[in-house]
Amino acid sequence: MSTEPVLFDPRLLPDYDPSLMPLCDGEDPPPKETEDRNLQRVIEFASVYYQMNLLAARADSARRAGDLEGERLALEAFRSTSRQRDLLEDRYAAEGFIAEPILKGDRYVELIFNWAGKRPKDSLYSKRFEITLEL
Amino acid sequence: MEKLLLHCRLSPGDVLMLTAAVRALHEQHPGRFVTDVRTPCPALWKHNPFLARISDDDPEARLVQCHYPLIHQCNQLPYHFIHGYIRHLSAELNIRLEPTAFHGDIHLGPEEKGNPVPLTQQLERGKPYWIICAGGKYDFTVKWWHRRRWQEVVNHFEDRVNFVQVGESGHYHPPLTGVIDLRGRTTTRELIQLVYHSAGVVCPVTFLMHLAAAVPRPNGLKSLRPCVVVAGGREPVHWEAYPGHQFLHTIGALPCCAQGGCWKSRTVPLGDGSPHDQPARLCERPTPAGLPECMSLIRPSHVIQAIELFTNSLSSTSPQIYTQTIHQS
Numbered sequence: 001m002s003t004e005p006v007l008f009d010p011r012l013l014p015d016y017d018p019s020l021m022p023l024c025d026g027e028d029p030p031p032k033e034t035e036d037r038n039l040q041r042v043i044e045f046a047s048v049y050y051q052m053n054l055l056a057a058r059a060d061s062a063r064r065a066g067d068l069e070g071e072r073l074a075l076e077a078f079r080s081t082s083r084q085r086d087l088l089e090d091r092y093a094a095e096g097f098i099a100e101p102i103l104k105g106d107r108y109v110e111l112i113f114n115w116a117g118k119r120p121k122d123s124l125y126s127k128r129f130e131i132t133l134e135l
Numbered sequence: 136m137e138k139l140l141l142h143c144r145l146s147p148g149d150v151l152m153l154t155a156a157v158r159a160l161h162e163q164h165p166g167r168f169v170t171d172v173r174t175p176c177p178a179l180w181k182h183n184p185f186l187a188r189i190s191d192d193d194p195e196a197r198l199v200q201c202h203y204p205l206i207h208q209c210n211q212l213p214y215h216f217i218h219g220y221i222r223h224l225s226a227e228l229n230i231r232l233e234p235t236a237f238h239g240d241i242h243l244g245p246e247e248k249g250n251p252v253p254l255t256q257q258l259e260r261g262k263p264y265w266i267i268c269a270g271g272k273y274d275f276t277v278k279w280w281h282r283r284r285w286q287e288v289v290n291h292f293e294d295r296v297n298f299v300q301v302g303e304s305g306h307y308h309p310p311l312t313g314v315i316d317l318r319g320r321t322t323t324r325e326l327i328q329l330v331y332h333s334a335g336v337v338c339p340v341t342f343l344m345h346l347a348a349a350v351p352r353p354n355g356l357k358s359l360r361p362c363v364v365v366a367g368g369r370e371p372v373h374w375e376a377y378p379g380h381q382f383l384h385t386i387g388a389l390p391c392c393a394q395g396g397c398w399k400s401r402t403v404p405l406g407d408g409s410p411h412d413q414p415a416r417l418c419e420r421p422t423p424a425g426l427p428e429c430m431s432l433i434r435p436s437h438v439i440q441a442i443e444l445f446t447n448s449l450s451s452t453s454p455q456i457y458t459q460t461i462h463q464s
Contacts, residue, residue, distance in 0.1 A: 037406060069141060089309075090199050094425025096273055096307035114274040114307065117407035 009043055010050045012028050020047060020053040022101070023110040038115050043103060045099035048085045049108040052078060138189050138196040139228075141172045143220075148342040150174045151349055153201055154183065154240040154261065156220035160228075161185040164233045171196075178323035182242035199227055202246075209374040210395030216374050223370075237378055238254040239349030245332055247324070248353060252332045263334035264297035264315075265442070268343045270308040274402045274411050277418050277427045278339040281364045282309035287435035288337070289313050290443070296446060299333075301326060301343065335361035335445055337438065340375055361445035363438055368392030368429035369399060381441035385429040391419045392429060402427050 009032055010016050018101040021029060028041030030039040055078040089099070095116065102110040139160075143153050157170055172180055187194045197411070203219025205212070214222075219236050225232035252264075269285040271278050289298050289311055297315065302308030304319030311459035321329060326343075327350055330336065336347040347362035359379030366375065368385040376382035391397050400411035402418045402425060410416070410462055420428035 028387070089282075090424065091428050093309070094276065094279075094421070096276060096279070098307065098309050100310055114305070116307075116405040118305075125136070 010054075015037060017054070020057065020107075020109045021050045022053070026110065027114055038097070038113075038118070041097055041115075042099075042111075042113055045085075045111055045113075047079060048088055049099075049101060049111060051081045053107050054087065055081060060106065070112055136167060136169050136237050138169045138193060139171070140189050140196045140198045141170060141174075141175045141201050141224075143172070143201040145175075146342065147176045148345045149203075150176045150179055151239040151241070151345045152203070152216055153220045154237065154349070155217050155234060155238070155321065156201070156224050156232070157183070157185050158240040159221050159232055159235045160224060164230060168208055176323060179241065180325075181238065181324060182244050184242065184254060185240075199224070201351065206374075209213075210265055210371050213373055215376075217346060237348070241327055241349045241351070243327065243351070247328045248331065250328075252329050261324070264299050265292075265335040265337060266333050266343065267298045267300050267311070268302055268308070268333060268336075268338035268341055269300060269311055270302055270306060271339055272303075272306050273405060273407070274400060274409065275369075275440070276307070276403075276405070277367070277369055277397075277399050277430070278341065279307065279402070279426075280339060280430050280433065281424065281426055284300060284435045284438075285309075286311050286313075288438050291435070291439045292442065292446070296334075296442070299329065301329065301355060330360075333360070335363070335442070337363040337399070337442060338365070340364060340366050340370055344377075344380070348380070361442075363441040363445075365430070365433055365438060367427055367433065368397055369427075369462070370396040381444065383433050383441060385432050388422065388432070389429055398427075399427075 010021070010030070010076070024030070024042050024046055030036070030073055034040060034043070055074050059071050059078060061076035062068075062074055085106055096114070098114045100112040102106045102112065141153065141157070143150055153172070153174065157172070160168055160170065169187045169189065174180070177271050201220050202223050203216070205214055205219045205222050208214075216239070217239075221234055243355040267285065267289065269280070269282060290313065292298070293313060298311070298313070300308070300311050300314040300316050300318055300319040300415055301321055306384045308318045310316065310318070317329070327346065328418040330343070330346050330350040331353060336343055338344050344362060344364050347360050350360070352360055354357065362377070362379070363381040364376070364383060366372070366382050366384040368389055368391060372382055372384050372386055386392050386396065397419070399418050402421050404417065406412065407446065418427040422428055424431065
């Protein structure tokens, strides 16, 4: 099975729109540079759902503007991306990695993840802070 | 009377098998033992008539750690899982003990039998439903079937069968569409109640399979509860299969399970630090799609056919298929 990421992380794109990025277990997606295998997969799924949100928004804009061809192309691209999502699900099925989308209106607003060893209430990635006490 | 405190720290399916041993103990040796248990699943013992309260510090109580070492011979000897704890208890107590029924021992209270199924408001009242479990724990991923295959089964019965999907939170239970989703939303008692009122069960080799046999049928029904098990080649059939279950397996059909169940843990390593990732515990024949070959050989059409044996209400003269071996085409 290939381990190549399906999609480029959209946060690296100049026209990235944060409003289209679904939350991941209630938080922003993990840092781009993460080396954790599971968090990299979280980014993969977040990226593919971002793309689906983007294409749904494009189709909606085209429809409202009366641009039938633009709408058709956006919906075609949406279907293609949803197939990529299916491939991603299949790629990680044997490992039990699940991304369950929450749809609100026509937008995927959040993804709920599960994988081996993940505790249900775990934060996706740990937060570290330090304080200095003067004694 | 001898006081016994039976300890078992294993999974719910294992504890359910222990209920059969306690039943056998009291039915074959009435009045000789007072029994209490310490297990991770107290809900399985609710309403059990064979238990009596024994405190942990009771000096008269004998503590028995319950095991089933018989499993190490299950590929060679003609025993079912139900014999496991019974044989062990028989040896520990130096008594003769045999199974008294071919299922675990679950009891329901009147409120559980009489009330409608919990959490299933979406169900049409009075319309039969099947319970579906499309995954399992992360320790034995070789038991999993592919989510799209489960979905194909559900889709096939779209107009005829209501499916209620169950599964424990934190385990692998991919969401299915066209089902009533109760994943992570049932307590053990609610699951038992759900099984009690169900028309059938379809699942891998898992706790739910044991429940399908152990939970009585409503209204005094004597017929066996329909259950279709997608089993593959991990466990020997005679060790796991219950009467009336359609047990879809590949034992004897592949080199890796030619002489019995392979008892492997995982299809691919999960990288979670678990000993189940060790090479010796990994499937020898994973397919490119990430399924063990034994599970891949079981097609949605096989499962559909097995369910239809029940849903089509075949006449009583039709042969009952006890197990079905899937062969390579």
